[in-house]
Amino acid sequence: MMRTARFIGGRLLGMIIVLLVITFISYAIFYLLPANPAQLSCGRPCTPDRLATAETFMGYDQPWWQQFLNFVGGIIGGRTFGSGQAAIHCSAPCFGYSFRLNAPVTDLIWDRFPVTLSITIGAAVLWLIIGVGTGVVSALRRGTLLDRSLMTFSIAGVSAPSYLVGLLGILLFGFTLNMVPISGYVPLTESPVDWLWHLILPWLVLAFINAAIYTRLTRGQMLEVMGEDYIRTARAKGLSEARTIGRHALRNVLIPVITVFGLDLGGLLGGAVITEKVFSMQGLGALLLDAVGNLDLQVLVGITLFSAFLIILANFVVDITYGLLDPRIKAGSS
């Protein structure tokens, strides 16, 4: 227990350091963006005086390292822009304040996160089930027509760009068959049926593409595990095929699958940029694309940090889960 606690502590510390480095690098890179947020919000016509005032108010007149420190400080203790009645307060954790959208980045992220979460989780469940299922079947029927069809299908899936599949999906199911809505998102709280209805197509598209990867991964693992001695042992014990595969093989196959799954999920939760664009859904990805287009520095850094956090968190969770699934991996000795 002590060991595990120490391990988790160490990992958490490592995560914080990695996050700090990422914050710093993002800040440095985005600082180089040819954007002067003050100029963009100066209004028309703009005079040098007004520009300077706006810069001071937003804190862009300070040296870059000071700005960076302010940013990090904001995450810990919140920030206030300006003073007096007109002051804008951004409470901790403040991942910046978007003057363009008049909102703290934290609020923006929380507004948009449910959309991305809905898209990602739904799709992830689908692709995990489909991917692992077909992978196992394919491995067990190795060399048969079924195996080869599934493999062909999956390599097609790996090769197809998500937006192409998305577009074809919209064209077929949305326009031609008029079965599902072509775009938009309805919150679960508003109408669960509409929520589901709007998400089906994105789920299917995202699942189709990702399932392919899992099919291949599962199949490869399955073939390897089926060649292991302990499978022979299980058979020599007189266990049925179903039990040999379902219990002895699958458990070992799932270990690497879960790893990749966690990382994929972490990556996608930070914004399914292309899916959101294709289906016009206002998730984190869309917010991000919008921020890039408008050089909204604060939002960019905020989201970058948030996605980095999710990715790193996913890594961490995967490591922990790994230890739970595989008794050989002791916490701390990975």
Place this chain on the structure above:
Amino acid sequence: MATPAGIEPVLETPHNGRQVQRRLLHDPAAVIGGALVILFILVAALAPLITRISGHGPYEYDLGALDETTAPAGFGGGISARHWFGVEPLTGRDLFAVVVYGARTSILVGVAATVVSVALGVLIGIVAGYFGGWTDRILSRTIDVVFGFPGLIFMIALGAIAPPRFPKSLLIILVIGFFGWPAIARVVRGQTLALKERNYVVASQAAGAGAFHILFSQLLPNLAATIIVFATISIPGKIGAEAALSFLGVGVPPPTPAWGRSIGEAISWVQTDPMFLVFPGAALFLATLGFNLFGDGLRDALDPRSESLGR
């Protein structure tokens, strides 16, 4: 996202070229993949020649091929003897030429970015794995950091930062390449860790070999198979990444043809002129498919474990 699915170490497999070739030729999928790869590479290399035969360059406007609403006139987006794949709406440029030249962009960026990734990844992975200790710790953390970055955002943002004089294609190659190296670095590091414990490495060390000799003479040749397979398997991903950037409007600047951009533009025209989507879309799909099939076959051919794993 950690490593492309199914990449497993291909360690020290005794193989020779002829054997691999024979195995590849026996795998119908790999043969189809290889044929597609060769086809697209040829198309990319010979683009000027091909368009000379087809009669139109990718930059030539043919406003006469459009109707008054600026959509291509005639059947199937203007398919005719003059324009084999029809024309682009709004410009009347020959879609065949655009697709052919698009192959140049895709293949060039895909391959070059892979080279960047692989070079960086192998160098960092091998150094981290071999030297271990603090070098490894620092490099591994670096790998974590790059993994933690939402790559796409940065690819988009860096496009805006770079000075206009800096060639955009080079920038895209570097950026895609840069965000691709951690995956291979991890694999190479892992294998190096395993390889350096091998007795022949220890023997070389004991015979007085320096680090340089061991890295390049002992380890690298044994990593070659992994690296080749990894490279082949990551090319389609890189082609996809370039297309995705072009699709999002931050790829190589127009008018240089790029499949992703054509697809992005074609979305809007899908109801009026579906062929505008079909041709570039099919090209992108087939090129990616070709590299995937071939890479898969290559891995199987190089990996003896892919055989005789039955029950």
Place this chain on the structure above:
Amino acid sequence: MNTRVTTPVLAVDGVSISFTAAGVPGNGGWRNGGWREVVHGVSFDLLPGRVLALVGESGSGKSVTAMSTLGLLPATARFSGSIRLQGEELVGASTRRLRQVRGGQVGTIFQEPMNALNPVFTIGNQIAEGLREHQPAMSRQQAKQRVLELLDSVEVRDPRRIARAFPHEMSGGQLQRAMIAMAIGNNPLALIADEPTTALDVTVQAGILDLLRDLKDRLGMAMLLITHDMGVVADIADDVAVMKDGTIVEAAAAGAVFAQPQSSYTRTLLDSVPRLAALRLTERPATPPDSIPVPPEPALAAQLVGASVVYHGRDLGSGVRAVDDVTLSIPRGESVGLVGESGSGKSTVGRALAGLVPVASGHALLDGVDLARASRSTLRRARTRLGIVFQDPASSLNPRHTIGRSVGEPLRLQGRHDSAQLRSRVRELLEAVQLSAALAGRYPHELSGGQRQRVAIARAISTNPALLIADEPTSALDVSVQARVLDVLRDLQAGLGFACLFISHDLAVVGEVTNQIAVMHHGRIVEQGPTNTVLTMPQQPYTQRLLAAAPVPDPREQSERRHARQLLSR
């Protein structure tokens, strides 16, 4: 074969096994032809209460024959012949019936228990699974109880803990015992044991063999024991079948085989086995144990003085003290043997002498150079006076380099030869280890294990070393091959006069090639002296136990040793 009246439990009759040449599934039928027969019409009977040992060198078809009796051949295999269990034909039986047999009437123990147990389930869980599969009426609680009984009957120390442990938390011996417990859980009529002790230390091996013998007697099982160790055969077998290239070349009662081997192959096999001199256990040590003979300042090739080596794990902290305060001298031209069980620190001593691991305290001197204090260039120079031969022939040659390149590498690193000189030197070296010079252009995988090991020796002596460290140079080889490699080594040493540190866990091998010997246990040297003395009159209890546990290929002598060992452990 035998005129006994008892009916065989398992009768194997005319079994032939082939594999598809290309290794692709044959039943799909998309590529036909190319079958390679590896077992040709093998027949034998297993009789109740008797052990049949199936011996032969690696690849002769022992394992596949055993697997075929339970229908566990891979899909790439083709089978013909007949297998009868108490008269009932199993070939062509339904899957259901086969499943009843597997683990029910016939238990199996596999080689390498680490791989044969599923890493993600506990031992108890895996044993219980087999029980409940065959005795559906058994409740979970009963199964748990039975698991503890079984573990107890295979004599593991703390059955409760072992039942809850995962495979990786156990030692090889414990795992092997767990495997046995699993195999006998349903009181099988026959037990098939495929090299049950190969990966284990002799002391552990002796315990397992005792256990198997005891179980056989208690349960009256018939047993098929596969092994390539004639000592093991001498220890436990009632009958012996010798296999070569997929056929049985000789089958008889054990005593007969050892006394009068009929086939020439069996004779070579027996002759190749190195033998230990008869063991004389003194009641009490005649001389004090610390009388390590300090040679009167002979010229030393290498020396460890009070050396300790510590391996640090990932978390900085304690670490493993693999070598603890070891003092060992290797005089010029002498060969010193280093023995001890797995993990006792033998290889680490070798590494310390080569400067491949730093000593944490004490000194490691190579040719008079203190490795810990030497500059990089002195170190390099000192290392050129050193050759190493590694345990595993497969991993000691770079698979991407030709034999010639590997052998010439140490010379090239010195940079003192031009390429023509290098080539002729490589030729000389290959000939010195009795290999054809034509092999220089080949790659390691194109060579046999024995050839590879000789190449490794050629490389090690290429720089005319003052010291050769041979770390288990033959442990992965068949006995007949081992004998040749040892011959080569002995001849070379006689010719070139280098000093040699010979590391092995096989006492008999060490006995054959060294004149000094040191015995290691838990990182320490517990006994040291002239080989003859130590091997025949060991002073330390540990050495005595080690010696007594080593089986010798002679049933009569072996039963004496067993007796002596049982006395010792009392």
Place this chain on the structure above:
Amino acid sequence: NPELGSKGASQTPQSSQKGGTLNILTAQTEISFDPAKSQSLAITSLGLVNRRLTTWDISPDQPAKVVPDLATDIGKATDGGKTWTYTLKDGLKYDDGSPITSADIKYGLERSFAAELSGGLGYHKGLLVGGDKYKGPYSGGELSSIETPDDKTIVFKLNSPYGDWPWVASTPAFTPVPKAKDDPNTYGEKPAASGPYKVESYQQGVALNLTRNDSWDPKTDDVRTAGPDKIIFKLSQDPTVAAQALISDSGDAKNSFGAQFVPAAQLAQAQKDPNVKGRLVTSQPGALSYLAFNTTRGALKDVKVRQALQYAADRQAYKIAAGGSISGENATTLITPGIPGRQEYDLYPAPDSGDMAKAKKLLAATGHASDLKLTLVTSNDPIALAQSQALQQGFAKAGVKITLQPLDSNALSEKVTGNKGDYDLYLGSWQPDFPSPNGNIQPLFDSSQIGNGNYNTSRYSNPEVDKMIKQAIGEVDQDKAGQLWAEVDKKIMEDAPIIPLTYTKNSFLHGSNVQNFFIGAFPAYPNYLKVTLKQ
């Protein structure tokens, strides 16, 4: 019930049609109703909620007029155009029932000076006496050049005469803001409504809902008809998806219109489909789209080069890239059609697809026969890219090599309005903030408008022109002013700092239940204030 044709046919508003929920589909991700931060036109979103001192009367086929909104007239000028006085109408109330006073208008203007609330249209800031020093009400007290002698009267004191002040008084900042309700952080989402609608809810990036403001008295308002009961702005709508939905005209789309230009593909589709063509509304030629030469860079400093390049513009390909003839008409002047005082002329006559031979000849004369390599910065949207490429291939025929640098909108405006000026060409379009030649010319060509976020993107500086602009601005007599502006127009084009390409026509789609959807002569946007739904 006559529908609007594609030419924006005339139709009198039918105020009798009340009720329903109108959807406005927009690509915008955010809408702020804070008047200090807004650049919104008087006839679009803000106009529904906030009234200003004056406003625009836009009706089909009539030039835009500035008309009183809260005030009783468009302003009385005294002191030669330096003092402007307004009186408020009677019975004006906010949505909470409290009265609108002249002090609220003053306060609303004052807060537009605060750094916290920057970003809006600020023509008044430089004109009002003391405006250049004033820091807003939160830290700078009051602005004395705005006087409110009583609750109904408000007086503005200007630095110099300004004939277009009534137009300035129609900008968003002239909206009343009650001091008691002012929380600068949230006012944009919860403004005090003076118009016929108030904000019900707002979800950034998703939607904004407006409902009726019952305190609004139609008798005080001549320009708003307030037809629908509810108006929903659907934000972040992809223009293509929105247009496709409007074309299909099913469900909600029947009660919707698109606030974005119809993309070229859907424009083509709509023109071909007789069922849709009737719901496609196209404006008169309006905004000027132009190619600006950075007159401070390399060969472009040479007026001869700029003049030569005028002939190399392929306007035909350019127009097709934006959707064909429906997208605009060839432009030759700086003052756009529909603006009083415009005089038609063409200094560089050439065929539709350019006169490449002449361009080549003139270029050769300047010594740049084939060595011109220029970068063109352009917006990274499909239409602008298509247009840039059209120009690029035309220039290539004249031997000029152009490299495109597509930038996202903010990066682009940063680049062209910033101080560095590191670009050669810029493809832009200009829609004046108010319909006066002043709005056409001064922001684009006055040397005070170079850099610092301003729009003299050709970085054109001619002291003579500056002087003429100043004179024209100060002229209160509209006819005389028009004359002066026409002269400035020609004078500038002689120096050829830009190539006027087209006067763009904007097309919009609406659903079949949407009525009174029209576009006036200025601006080239639909008038939201009079849209109704078929009941």
